[in-house]
Amino acid sequence: MARPAQVPANKRRIPRQARAAETVEAILEATAQILEAGGLAALTTNAVAARAGVSIGTLYQYFDDKNAILLALARREMAATLGRLAREALPAAERSPEDRVRAAVRATLDAFRGRMRARKAVVQAILAQGLAVELVGPVASFMAGHRSAAMPNLTREQVFVLSRALMGTIRAAVMEEQPFLRSAAFEDELVRLALAYLGAVTAPSAAAR
Amino acid sequence: MARPAQVPANKRRIPRQARAAETVEAILEATAQILEAGGLAALTTNAVAARAGVSIGTLYQYFDDKNAILLALARREMAATLGRLAREALPAAERSPEDRVRAAVRATLDAFRGRMRARKAVVQAILAQGLAVELVGPVASFMAGHRSAAMPNLTREQVFVLSRALMGTIRAAVMEEQPFLRSAAFEDELVRLALAYLGAVTAPSAAAR
Amino acid sequence: MARPAQVPANKRRIPRQARAAETVEAILEATAQILEAGGLAALTTNAVAARAGVSIGTLYQYFDDKNAILLALARREMAATLGRLAREALPAAERSPEDRVRAAVRATLDAFRGRMRARKAVVQAILAQGLAVELVGPVASFMAGHRSAAMPNLTREQVFVLSRALMGTIRAAVMEEQPFLRSAAFEDELVRLALAYLGAVTAPSAAAR
Amino acid sequence: MARPAQVPANKRRIPRQARAAETVEAILEATAQILEAGGLAALTTNAVAARAGVSIGTLYQYFDDKNAILLALARREMAATLGRLAREALPAAERSPEDRVRAAVRATLDAFRGRMRARKAVVQAILAQGLAVELVGPVASFMAGHRSAAMPNLTREQVFVLSRALMGTIRAAVMEEQPFLRSAAFEDELVRLALAYLGAVTAPSAAAR
DNA sequence: GATGAATGAGTGTTCATTCAT
DNA sequence: GATGAATGAACACTCATTCAT
Numbered sequence: 001m002a003r004p005a006q007v008p009a010n011k012r013r014i015p016r017q018a019r020a021a022e023t024v025e026a027i028l029e030a031t032a033q034i035l036e037a038g039g040l041a042a043l044t045t046n047a048v049a050a051r052a053g054v055s056i057g058t059l060y061q062y063f064d065d066k067n068a069i070l071l072a073l074a075r076r077e078m079a080a081t082l083g084r085l086a087r088e089a090l091p092a093a094e095r096s097p098e099d100r101v102r103a104a105v106r107a108t109l110d111a112f113r114g115r116m117r118a119r120k121a122v123v124q125a126i127l128a129q130g131l132a133v134e135l136v137g138p139v140a141s142f143m144a145g146h147r148s149a150a151m152p153n154l155t156r157e158q159v160f161v162l163s164r165a166l167m168g169t170i171r172a173a174v175m176e177e178q179p180f181l182r183s184a185a186f187e188d189e190l191v192r193l194a195l196a197y198l199g200a201v202t203a204p205s206a207a208a209r
Numbered sequence: 210m211a212r213p214a215q216v217p218a219n220k221r222r223i224p225r226q227a228r229a230a231e232t233v234e235a236i237l238e239a240t241a242q243i244l245e246a247g248g249l250a251a252l253t254t255n256a257v258a259a260r261a262g263v264s265i266g267t268l269y270q271y272f273d274d275k276n277a278i279l280l281a282l283a284r285r286e287m288a289a290t291l292g293r294l295a296r297e298a299l300p301a302a303e304r305s306p307e308d309r310v311r312a313a314v315r316a317t318l319d320a321f322r323g324r325m326r327a328r329k330a331v332v333q334a335i336l337a338q339g340l341a342v343e344l345v346g347p348v349a350s351f352m353a354g355h356r357s358a359a360m361p362n363l364t365r366e367q368v369f370v371l372s373r374a375l376m377g378t379i380r381a382a383v384m385e386e387q388p389f390l391r392s393a394a395f396e397d398e399l400v401r402l403a404l405a406y407l408g409a410v411t412a413p414s415a416a417a418r
Numbered sequence: 419m420a421r422p423a424q425v426p427a428n429k430r431r432i433p434r435q436a437r438a439a440e441t442v443e444a445i446l447e448a449t450a451q452i453l454e455a456g457g458l459a460a461l462t463t464n465a466v467a468a469r470a471g472v473s474i475g476t477l478y479q480y481f482d483d484k485n486a487i488l489l490a491l492a493r494r495e496m497a498a499t500l501g502r503l504a505r506e507a508l509p510a511a512e513r514s515p516e517d518r519v520r521a522a523v524r525a526t527l528d529a530f531r532g533r534m535r536a537r538k539a540v541v542q543a544i545l546a547q548g549l550a551v552e553l554v555g556p557v558a559s560f561m562a563g564h565r566s567a568a569m570p571n572l573t574r575e576q577v578f579v580l581s582r583a584l585m586g587t588i589r590a591a592v593m594e595e596q597p598f599l600r601s602a603a604f605e606d607e608l609v610r611l612a613l614a615y616l617g618a619v620t621a622p623s624a625a626a627r
Numbered sequence: 628m629a630r631p632a633q634v635p636a637n638k639r640r641i642p643r644q645a646r647a648a649e650t651v652e653a654i655l656e657a658t659a660q661i662l663e664a665g666g667l668a669a670l671t672t673n674a675v676a677a678r679a680g681v682s683i684g685t686l687y688q689y690f691d692d693k694n695a696i697l698l699a700l701a702r703r704e705m706a707a708t709l710g711r712l713a714r715e716a717l718p719a720a721e722r723s724p725e726d727r728v729r730a731a732v733r734a735t736l737d738a739f740r741g742r743m744r745a746r747k748a749v750v751q752a753i754l755a756q757g758l759a760v761e762l763v764g765p766v767a768s769f770m771a772g773h774r775s776a777a778m779p780n781l782t783r784e785q786v787f788v789l790s791r792a793l794m795g796t797i798r799a800a801v802m803e804e805q806p807f808l809r810s811a812a813f814e815d816e817l818v819r820l821a822l823a824y825l826g827a828v829t830a831p832s833a834a835a836r
Numbered sequence: 837g838a839t840g841a842a843t844g845a846g847t848g849t850t851c852a853t854t855c856a857t
Numbered sequence: 858g859a860t861g862a863a864t865g866a867a868c869a870c871t872c873a874t875t876c877a878t
Binding site: 573574575576578579582584587589591601603607610611618619 | 792800807817824
Binding site: 195 | 364366367369370373374375376377378380381387392394395398401402404405408409410
């Protein structure tokens, strides 16, 4: 009777009490930890519930299925990356192009420096479901959007190439667990790559078919 | 690298007779077809055996476990890519830098244009096991090795950035099933990216820390 | 029969206040609706509580367990059938035997014509627990009792055969969702069956062992 | 390779070896026993496998799902009933109508005299899925078919009423575990019911609307 | 060598029920 | 009295792998 009218499109419970919010957080944290420790193969619903200190039933009160947990985690991580971008890259907007690019590169690198294996697994799971666009999209459009202010409009392919070249390289470094992931030299090369490509796009002399 | 013969140096039988080689081939082909049709989730050993027209027991006569099949398939695909590189990129070696880069890009693109889903699944499975280095390595070192002939020595990081930027971008296009994967515009941008980066590395004016 | 009041004589609260009675009614109505819409498989206590606009805890304040709800619903439906019989069959008592039989048949058919799926599910659930006697009993004894007034005393077996033949045929029509359930032809045949059997019992020439 | 081409429309294995046939039989027998002992509620796939002395995986090698086991059992029981009908009712064909009806009634009663609870559960399960027509149909059409030789063609409703009145009454006796199920008096009344109805249908004087 | 029947640990998921708030 | 978050036993089902034939 007279429900508070908060019930969303998806049928699962939305936490209204403090305890419930804590539970959701515990589940996501447990998921991240398990991914971190054992990768995607170790991620079972029972394991998540156990590590979250929650019964399996509770887990299903907040998430439709195993996948939904992964998705929620991915969204959370993406939101964190966007936040970092906003915090680090935007303030650099008035400075030189190089500074701006470097800020963006560093924000992305930072995003991957924390829980590598967890991120790896999340990324993997997301890609396996064709949800990449939904989740990577915001980050890419952020990059493109804020660059177009001082730069020629990039084509669809150019935005894609620039964002994926950077993220793909970082991703590879994460996946292959390259030792130089945290080095300044690696960051420098990424910046060089982005600047060079942007320069080539702006002055389209070469590389014409 | 240079393994003695087709199948791993493990305890399982190494096919010495024609029929055995056919069986192995049938299993690998069945695996590729199933991956292509249904992705990694559809790949069960029973399904592979059935499609290969072989009993499940026979399958285990040639492969230690499910993973070994995937690995063998990955090796086969990598070998094909290397072959393409050798065939397409090497003959272009005497021509302009752009031609050489374009040949390499096209060879890599070609490698991904066939069985996208199968490749996607193989790549996914391989990455999930941290075997990327072993398998991607040869391709990367090929690129680096043959470029250094007419080019300044690249640092470890630079080889990594160049190869992974290209492969990562292509990989992303495959994974996200981007419509422009087969377009000339996409190939052009990849070439532009590689040339720009190589140019920046050669003339290291900007982007120095 | 003549139970003191609505709900079982068990340990759970007997509604004494208006609001409580409404709650019980809401729960029963919700149960019927869910059975109607999705059958027995869709009947979960949580679904009932939700549709009744009541918390799951409240539901358990009025019913011992899920089964008790089903039982209460069954009793309610049986009471309705008995009421219909009393209303339709008794007034016909002074008329011809055929009229009386037809009135009884129609009353029974009517009882099944409303919420077929709900009835089906209730009947199913009841039968599954061997409670048929308790619930079908009253109806059967009604038929037998009121017929014996103007008719030779029937043996135990005969009462059983007559009542179950009619109810069993109707039940089968409901369960199999026969299209002619609502047809006049079907009702005619049921009447014919009952009259023929009654006639044969009265004039026991044939069928003697 | 070169499979014997026995593979049926459903994907599950059809037993080709003797051992396999035994396994299927063991599973069906276990199912009947469990139903007999504990009813439908006790029928879990694990219980069936355990009682059959078979692993749960084996069970699923021969049956698509739990339901399929029940269906197979139902079919087996129905086949038994049909066999009994053929054996008992057909030889009586040249004798009096009463003898023929009695033979049919007895065959049906016999069918329910064995494992009452198992039958009860099977019947219940079948009805719950609307498969009644498929399974009861043959028996009903047998009754109708062999009667029409010496008797007026019955309408759809009449065949239904006759067969379901008999089976429904027997079913009720089984479900309610009536003590007279095995008595001669009960059989007599069933015969009387069938004969009376057939007589009334043949001489349609009464029961016209 | 080949077969395929058998295995069983393990998975995701449901839902009746409890009890602290 | 009412709430709804939490519980966890139980379930149906999968699939990599073994081994007697």
